[in-house]
Amino acid sequence: MATVLFYLLGLVTVIATLLAITRRNPVHAVIYLVNSFFALALLFYLLGAPLVAAWEVIIYAGAIMVLFLFIIMMLELAPTPEADRMGPTWWQWLPVLLLALALVGCTLMLIGVDAGVAQGVPRWYATPRDFGFALFGKYALAVEVVSFQLLFAAVGAFYVGKPERKRRQKKEEGA
Amino acid sequence: MIDGLIMIVLILIKLGVIFAVIMTMAAYLVLAERKILARMQLRHGPNRVGPFGMMQPLADVIKLLTKEDFLPDRADKWLFLLAPGMAAVTAILTFAVVPFGPPLQVFGHELPLVVIDLNVGVLYFLGLSSLAVYGVALGGWASNSKYSLLGGIRGLAQLISYELSMGLALVPVVMLARSFSLTDIVLAQQAAPFILVNPLAFLIFLVSVVAESKRTPFDMPEAENELVGGFHTEYSGMRFGLFFVGEYINLVILSSMVTVFFLGGWLGPLLPGVIWFGVKVLALCFFFIWVRGSLPRLRYDQLMHFGWKILLPLALLNVLLTGAVLLWSRT
Numbered sequence: 001m002a003t004v005l006f007y008l009l010g011l012v013t014v015i016a017t018l019l020a021i022t023r024r025n026p027v028h029a030v031i032y033l034v035n036s037f038f039a040l041a042l043l044f045y046l047l048g049a050p051l052v053a054a055w056e057v058i059i060y061a062g063a064i065m066v067l068f069l070f071i072i073m074m075l076e077l078a079p080t081p082e083a084d085r086m087g088p089t090w091w092q093w094l095p096v097l098l099l100a101l102a103l104v105g106c107t108l109m110l111i112g113v114d115a116g117v118a119q120g121v122p123r124w125y126a127t128p129r130d131f132g133f134a135l136f137g138k139y140a141l142a143v144e145v146v147s148f149q150l151l152f153a154a155v156g157a158f159y160v161g162k163p164e165r166k167r168r169q170k171k172e173e174g175a
Numbered sequence: 176m177i178d179g180l181i182m183i184v185l186i187l188i189k190l191g192v193i194f195a196v197i198m199t200m201a202a203y204l205v206l207a208e209r210k211i212l213a214r215m216q217l218r219h220g221p222n223r224v225g226p227f228g229m230m231q232p233l234a235d236v237i238k239l240l241t242k243e244d245f246l247p248d249r250a251d252k253w254l255f256l257l258a259p260g261m262a263a264v265t266a267i268l269t270f271a272v273v274p275f276g277p278p279l280q281v282f283g284h285e286l287p288l289v290v291i292d293l294n295v296g297v298l299y300f301l302g303l304s305s306l307a308v309y310g311v312a313l314g315g316w317a318s319n320s321k322y323s324l325l326g327g328i329r330g331l332a333q334l335i336s337y338e339l340s341m342g343l344a345l346v347p348v349v350m351l352a353r354s355f356s357l358t359d360i361v362l363a364q365q366a367a368p369f370i371l372v373n374p375l376a377f378l379i380f381l382v383s384v385v386a387e388s389k390r391t392p393f394d395m396p397e398a399e400n401e402l403v404g405g406f407h408t409e410y411s412g413m414r415f416g417l418f419f420v421g422e423y424i425n426l427v428i429l430s431s432m433v434t435v436f437f438l439g440g441w442l443g444p445l446l447p448g449v450i451w452f453g454v455k456v457l458a459l460c461f462f463f464i465w466v467r468g469s470l471p472r473l474r475y476d477q478l479m480h481f482g483w484k485i486l487l488p489l490a491l492l493n494v495l496l497t498g499a500v501l502l503w504s505r506t
Contacts, residue, residue: 057302058305061302062301063338070328
């Protein structure tokens, strides 16, 4: 039961995140990402960490994504070719509905399952010391790869953002 | 088997009663607000439908249900349709953790007067109130209208800013009660309600709660004279009604939260607990209406200034002071 839930939730997380990356409409991307955060929160609950699950919802879904949304709404993005059509059709919304239904199903299955005692997924206890050793000893390579990825993402964002601004400035100077 | 069946029936009855009471309270709060505001402005208020206008909420619901469900051109259809639901659902779900009375004895079963006593109840409340932002923001964005978008952006900024001070005002409460469970927090106030123990936290929480409920003097997201209707400008019929009802459900919930965290919840002499709880909640609702009747709206920059430069540092200082006092009193 718990193993099934684990893989189901993992699937929802991965699919929702993939959809978030590939959406052209930034607000829709935010909604998919929120969906994946909910799945992550349920995963944390399944692993016996209800507190982390609550934080996942409060901090990531409730605060950080709201800030994302705030910035997207402030940016006044130029309308994409998609926006000229009559708004999204039902098949564009099918994935998010299916993902949300899967989440609701998992939540219903979780009722009555006590956090952490679910078999199949081992429960971990770790002191900050153990955690630190595991993070920077055993998984040091993974941590470094992830941090490099973040650096690449930051550089990439600058690269993608800059020419656009320069072009606009030139146009304004010309006009 | 029979025992289990009785338990399930009791729980279902409890859920039904809670849902009915909240919806009725929300509907009649609308009427109460219109009546009280009218009296404060030397008017009569609604008094035609039924005795003293008591049937007005029913008439309003029938009116809203029969109005056209309007979809603006080029609006983001699904988000536009979903947003009012998000606003109402997050509001009503919060009530799940509110304990409104001491446990009852029914047919030899103990029936706790709370839907579920989560051990992370405070976090559940904060989480849902931070999710409530999405209804406002997405509703404003999806409408494809400048007024709605501005209202949505203001709503986002305001709710995020005041959520911080609201959460920080609850930290001393949790420190004093040593628990995240709302039932434990009520029981910890048996000696003295936390409004007497920590009045500063109460004041910060109260102001943040008024801001969270988007009511005057913090009604920037729907400031009528500049934004028409704010984030719900483009909504009509029952979808507007859902936003509206969600707002009043929110008012009931936030009043209950103030009652639970600072006024001692259901605790009180002589009268039964549920009645004490109801009296406190209604008194707070009256207070909110009173505030709306007497204060003008803040300017947007004043609102941000007040939230970030006054309330937030004050709340942090209060956490520090409470911690120091608790440490000092224990040694």
